[in-house]
Amino acid sequence: MSTERQSGPHPIDEDLVRRLVAGQFPRWAGLTVERFASGGTVNAMYRLGADMVVRLPLAAGGAGDVALEREWLPRLTALLATPIPEVLGAGEPAEGYPWPWSVYRWRAGANPEAGALSNPVALAGDLAGFVASMRSITLPGAPTAHRGGPLTSLDAETRKAIGRLRGIPEEGVDCDAAAAVWEEALRAPDWDGRPVWLHGDLMPGNLLVEAGRLTSVIDFGCAGVGDPACDLFPAWNLLPAGAREVFREALGVDDATWIRGRARTLSQALIALPYYRVTNPAMAGNARHVIGAVLGETGRHGVPVSSR
Secondary structure: OOHHHHOOOOOHHHHHHHHHHHHHHHHHHOEEEEEOOOOOOOEEEEEOOOOOOEEEEEOHHHHHHHHHHHHHHHHHHHHHHHHOOOOEEOOOOOOOOOOOOOOOOEEEEEEOOOOOOOOHHHHHHHHHHHHHHHHHOOOOOOOEOOOOOOHHHHHHHHHHHHHHHHHOOOOOOOOOHHHHHHHHHOOOOOOOOEEEOOOOOOOOHHHHEEOOOOEEEEOOOOOOOEHHHHHHOHHHHHHHHHHHHHHHHOOOOOOHHHHHHHHHHHHHHHHHHHHOOOOOOOHHHHHHHHHHHHHHHHEEEEOOOOOO
């Protein structure tokens, strides 16, 4: 998730989670609780027994996602072929923990890794199918997606991030090339159709795969309606060039939408890299990959994709 959604983590440990579960869901009080390591920055996750997971916001910025998921996940799951999170328990503030939290059914699978996909073309088709299914949803009263607004809403923060990266020469980012891609996107036509349903945060950490195929999409805290370009992130944060074209063709993406999607993905990476380069190697590594993929696709210089 984006850096603006985090404002300092709340201390959470296994003992706190046990107390919360025992106090509000006594039927699960005897189950094991174990921290699940994740590169995520907005929520902490703890395995609860063999087939559940407790998910707790780390900061106030993520607390609103809990209510959003409780309201919309049951409606969305009935309309999607791809499994998504299932809320099994709605936890409330207690034991000094200040925000609502949830218990979900555990979804099996592993996060895919750019550069290490066993079946990238098939995965591209799976991802396109999920995005197309989301776009086809017509549920009324939908919220605005966290990243669903016009590209210009990201302009100031993107330019600031490019400026920060100019001051970190060891990252090797061609900031002039990145700025040129961004300027090109700002000249592209904005989306003038109806807003469509979006996941809004299709990062590798929110995808689960088995045997190279998509098994689940998780973390719908950014979901809502907006510009369809917002769900093109996997084209550059995960898929190699050939599979990227399969993804685009399957979705029938026009040039303007592709340019906006590429710029949105680049913007997120440019913002994430200076923010996470020391504290979160997974997020920083993916940001480097995105910058290299985008600048490579546009014929401009890239950066190393391996984590430093």
